[in-house]
Amino acid sequence: VLSDEEKRKQYDAYGEEGLKDGHQSSHGDIFSHFFGDFGFMFGGNPRQQDRNIPRGSDIIVDLEVTLEEVYSGNFVEVVRNKPVARQAPGKRKCNCRQEMRTTQLGPGRFQMTQEVVCDECPNVKLVNEERTLEVEIEPGVRDGMEYPFIGEGEPHVDGEPGDLRFRIKVLKHPVFERRGDDLYTNVTISLVEALTGFEMDIAHLDGHKVHVARDKITKPGAKLWKKGEGLPNFDNNNIKGSLIITFDVEFPKEQLTNEQREG
Amino acid sequence: MRGGCRLLTVLLLALLRGICRGREPAPGAVTCGSVLKLLNTRHSVRLHSHEVKYGSGSGQQSVTGVEASDDANSYWRIRGKSDGSCQRGTPVKCGQAIRLTHVNTGKNLHTHHFPSPLSNNQEVSAFGDDGEGDDLDIWIVQCSGTYWEREDAVRFKHVGTEVFLSITGEQYGHPIRGQREVHGMPTANHHNYWKAMEGVFIKPSMDPAKHDEL
Numbered sequence: 001v002l003s004d005e006e007k008r009k010q011y012d013a014y015g016e017e018g019l020k021d022g023h024q025s026s027h028g029d030i031f032s033h034f035f036g037d038f039g040f041m042f043g044g045n046p047r048q049q050d051r052n053i054p055r056g057s058d059i060i061v062d063l064e065v066t067l068e069e070v071y072s073g074n075f076v077e078v079v080r081n082k083p084v085a086r087q088a089p090g091k092r093k094c095n096c097r098q099e100m101r102t103t104q105l106g107p108g109r110f111q112m113t114q115e116v117v118c119d120e121c122p123n124v125k126l127v128n129e130e131r132t133l134e135v136e137i138e139p140g141v142r143d144g145m146e147y148p149f150i151g152e153g154e155p156h157v158d159g160e161p162g163d164l165r166f167r168i169k170v171l172k173h174p175v176f177e178r179r180g181d182d183l184y185t186n187v188t189i190s191l192v193e194a195l196t197g198f199e200m201d202i203a204h205l206d207g208h209k210v211h212v213a214r215d216k217i218t219k220p221g222a223k224l225w226k227k228g229e230g231l232p233n234f235d236n237n238n239i240k241g242s243l244i245i246t247f248d249v250e251f252p253k254e255q256l257t258n259e260q261r262e263g
Numbered sequence: 264m265r266g267g268c269r270l271l272t273v274l275l276l277a278l279l280r281g282i283c284r285g286r287e288p289a290p291g292a293v294t295c296g297s298v299l300k301l302l303n304t305r306h307s308v309r310l311h312s313h314e315v316k317y318g319s320g321s322g323q324q325s326v327t328g329v330e331a332s333d334d335a336n337s338y339w340r341i342r343g344k345s346d347g348s349c350q351r352g353t354p355v356k357c358g359q360a361i362r363l364t365h366v367n368t369g370k371n372l373h374t375h376h377f378p379s380p381l382s383n384n385q386e387v388s389a390f391g392d393d394g395e396g397d398d399l400d401i402w403i404v405q406c407s408g409t410y411w412e413r414e415d416a417v418r419f420k421h422v423g424t425e426v427f428l429s430i431t432g433e434q435y436g437h438p439i440r441g442q443r444e445v446h447g448m449p450t451a452n453h454h455n456y457w458k459a460m461e462g463v464f465i466k467p468s469m470d471p472a473k474h475d476e477l
Contacts, residue, residue: 056333056335057334057335058335059298059335059338059366059463060366061298061340061366061463062296062340063296063351063465064296064350064351065351068470069468074468074469075468076351076352076465076466076468077465077466077468078463078464078465078466079463079464079466080462080463080464081460081461081462081464082461083332083333083461126332126333128332128460128461153335154333154334154335155333156333157333162335164463171347
């Protein structure tokens with residue numbers, strides 16, 4: 001939905017001259033021979049009901065996070081360099097719009113014409129300014145969640161700036177697979193271990209070791225549930241999902257020698 | 264704690280920077296994952312794309328240069344090659360291969376053997392889907408020094424066709440009146456310098472598991 005709004009704002013700029021404040025314009029069939037397929041979207045957009053305050057575009061920045069960061073949380077510092085409207089000498093035209101004017105041609109004869117009418121506003125110029133923002137990656141954050149920074153998007157000379165939104169993209173992990181708050185991993189054990197039992201430590205996302213001990217036979221594909229060793233729940237970090245370990249048994253690659261058969 | 268680390272660095276400047284391991288080596292550098300606008304220094308226009316296709320050449324989405332500094336369609340995201348080599352916040356080195364993904368349409372800066380519509384140089388388009396295109400999306404950042412610094416003007420040389428991302432000033436008419444043609448040209452000159460301008464520049468983060476407590 002948002003991308004529709006952004007496309008619509010961009011194509012306002014390509015419409016008839018004089019329309020400067022977020023009104024939709026109908027382009028009709030204007031094609032230059034250099035360009036085919038002039039695709040754009042109109043559409044009732046619920047966010048801009050209030051046409052009196054035009055708004056700059058939102059910027060969505062994908063923020064890639066590792067599963068380690070989802071487990072422990074992290075902070076990302078970001079420098080935002082953006083144009084800011086500052087006072088400049090003189091005046092400028094603003095809030096330009098089309099109005100119908102009625103002119104009298106003679107007694108009882110009137111003509112209605114369309115005219116571009118602008119207000120006068122103090123002049124502004126766009127100056128680039130920088131500030132540091134900090135995004136917190138909260139433990140348990142899910143793919144697609146957004147962290148908005150109000151007003152840090154694109155400016156609008158006649159109105160408010162849009163927002164800057166960081167959208168979380170959780171990267172695939174080489175060892176663990178995430179499903180909700182649970183983590184899945186595969187461990188390969190030898191045939192001897194499968195038959196006689198074993199003990200091992202699995203390194204978790206923050207480095208702590210998960211101890212696994214088996215003294216019974218472990219079949220290939222067997223699963224072990226470790227409650228509380230999954231990911232923290234986003235809404236309540238004290239609740240953790242489970243770690244599910246699937247065991248794969250490695251059979252010897254070559255045939256056993258006679259000695260090995262005896263043993 | 265992490266906050267204490269930053270406080271120490273601020274108070275005692277470079278002296279204690281060594282204690283906080285992992286402090287960025289190039290604080291003014293462009294990093295992977297950053298979103299930015301690129302200004303052509305010779306013609307003062309920003310690299311831009313939009314949902315308007317070329318009517319000639321490849322027919323793909325067009326890439327132009329615009330004068331406005333507040334158009335969200337001028338934002339490009341810096342990414343490594345598709346092998347996942349460039350982690351979020353890693354400074355881009357001079358000579359490194361990168362992709363530039365147009366934020367609003369998800370297409371990558373791309374060039375190929377098609378002529379550009381106005382100047383008959385090589386057409387530069389935006390290609391791909393959701394950030395994934397093909398091998399012709401890769402550009403080398405050419406700059407002097409070790410890292411791509413934000414204040415420096417750099418060149419982008421295409422891997423595959425060896426052209427430089429350039430503007431020579433030709434302007435389009437309706438419906439994108441005044442926008443400049445962006446194309447690839449084989450020679451390095453003052454038309455192919457670009458500078459990082461507005462944007463969201465991600466700094467490298469500390470590894471959460473290995474952070475040294477102070």
